[in-house]
Amino acid sequence: MTDLAGKRALVTGGGSGAGAALALAFAGAGAEVVISGRRAEALAATAARHPAIRCVQADVTDETSVKAMFAEAGPCDIVVANAGAAESAPLGRTTLEQWNAMLAVNLTGTFLTFREGLAQLPGWGRLIAVASTAGLKGYAYVAPYAAAKHGVVGLCRSLALELAKKPVTVNALCPGFLDTEMTDRSVANIVEKTGMTAEAARATLAATNPQKRLIQPAEVAAAALWLCGPGSEGITGQALAIAGGEV
16 A cells, blocks of 8 residues: 655646546545646535545646646645546647647646646655557547647656656556546547447447456556555656556
8 A cells, every 4th residue: 555644746637537536546545635627616526525635726738827736735746747638530620729729738738737846846756647548559530639648758758867866756647548527528529420329439439448448547546656656766757558458
């Protein structure tokens, strides 16, 4: 069991999905947890599930907002850049606005979170990005998202080398399709565009995993806890696929 008593963890996008699972796992391991996001109601609902969790409303695409987020959170030993979004469309019908939006939340948001998080690290630290298998391979119709997640993996690898002589590790967690609200939206999009049933659409996504299932948010949280526990000191600059063998 990882003991995080005396540590403070910040999780962006902590109001739902993997972010909520990460927050609850860190709190369960004894850490003080700060979750952030744009949706105050979702943040409050997650914070209500454990007394060690508090919330800060913030937008990771905005530099001023990220600075304010850390100022309110206080020094954080563990920083998880989890906030993200996905949209699907053929590249030929993808607007510049859509492209920029995907890079802003998925890549620039990680950069801003890591940069500010690093600046206030008290010493020992863990910087973790929740990327995706889309950061390790391509998927059709999500080129901007995949490009952003590839960028996140590159960011983690480069920053890990910069910090190699310090007690700070930097890693990316790369889950396949998760059983979360984001995947629910992907299912709805498939249904709308193909006429497929929701059950069939979900099965299509699950089929990308050789285990023929969606990854559970708790599996991402378990991997994050491992990266924060004893014996993880040499694990840095890695992109860890949580995808049933897909990658």
